[in-house]
Amino acid sequence: MTIHKAVIPAAGLGTRFLPATKSTPKEMLPVVDKPAIQYVVEEAVKAGLDDVLLITGRSKRTLADHFDAVPELEAALEAKGDLERLAKVRESTELGHVHFVRQGQPKGLGHAVLQAKHHVGQEPFAVLLGDDLIDERDELLSTMLALQERTGGSVIALLEVPPAQISMYGCAAVEPFDGAADPDQVRITALVEKPPADEAPSNLAIIGRYVLHPAVFEVLENTAPGRGGEIQLTDALATLAGLPASEGGGVYGVVFRGRRYDTGDRLDYLKAVVQIAVDRPDLGPDFRAWLGEFSQTLSD
Ligand code: G1P
DSSP: OOOOEEEEEOOOOOGGGTTTTTTSOGGGSEETTEEHHHHHHHHHHHTTOOEEEEEEOTTOHHHHHHTSOOHHHHHHHHHHTOHHHHHHHHHTTTSSEEEEEEOSSOOOHHHHHHTTHHHHTTSOEEEEOTTEEEOTTSOOHHHHHHHHHHHSSEEEEEEEOOGGGGGGSEEEEEEOOTTOSSTTEEEEEEEEESOOGGGOSOSEEEEEEEEEOTHHHHHHHTOOOOGGGSOOHHHHHHHHHTSOGGGTOOEEEEEOOSOEEETTSHHHHHHHHHHHHHTOTTTHHHHHHHHHHHHHHHHO
C-alpha cells in the first residue's frame, strides 16, 4: 500500500520563542521568507504525501489562513502584473490537501498524534514535527517510507548527537537486521524519552520524522502519561518495538547524516536562517559577500 498521509503536530505553545510566539504560532515564524511550517508541508508533498493533517490548538488560526487563498491580495498582485509575488502567495495553497484538527488539550506529542486516528484510519502514515527542518537537498523521508514498505512495521529517524545532549531527545537502542539496505538502517530494541546522559542506551536521538503503522493508535490509547506527565509517542513506539509483526509491531530506524535544523531553539533557528539564505539563488550571492565581511569584523 502506498503511503500518502502525513500528520504534522503543531499545537505546541512555543514557549522557547516568547514573546514572538505570544500571539503568533511558532510554526509561522519565518525562515528567510517562508513560515517554518511551509518547509515541512513541502517536504511531505515532495515525498508523495499529498494528504496533510495539521494538529493545531488554540491561537493557531493563522496556520489555516496560510494554506488558504487570499482573493484580495491575489487580485491586487494580478492587477499590477506582479506574477512572481502572485506565485509565491499561491504556492502554499497549491500544495496538496491540507486538513486541520484541534488537539483540545495539550497532553503531549502522543496525544496529538492520537487526534489523527479518525483521519488516518487503517493505513501507515508519516508524522513530521514542525520544529525539525530537514534540508531539502538531503534525503530522509523517502528512505523511511521505502523501509516501512519493506518491513511493514514503523520507522523512526535517528541522529547521532553529542552524549551530553541526549537528554533533550528520545533515545534509541539499536541492532543490525537482515534486509537493511545499508548500515544506517537498524532495528530498534528499546526507546526511552529524554533519559539522563548516564542512563542513555546510546547517542542516537529521535528526530522529528516517523512513518508509523496504524497499530500505534491503539497503543497510544493505552499508554499512560510518561515523562513530564505527557502521553509520549516515544513510549508508544517502545511498546510497538516489543510487539510481533502480526500485531503491527517492529520498529526500525534510519540514521540521518544530512542537515537538520531545530527551529524551535533560538540559536539553531538563527543558524537555519543563515544556512538556508546563503544557498538561495536570489539572496545567496549578496548575503554571502556581506557575511564574509561581517565575520571579519568578529575576528578583529
Ligand atoms: C519530541 C519527542 C522526542 C524527540 C524530539 C525531536 O520532543 O518527544 O522524543 O526526540 O521531539 O525533536 P520535544 O522536542 O517535543 O520535547
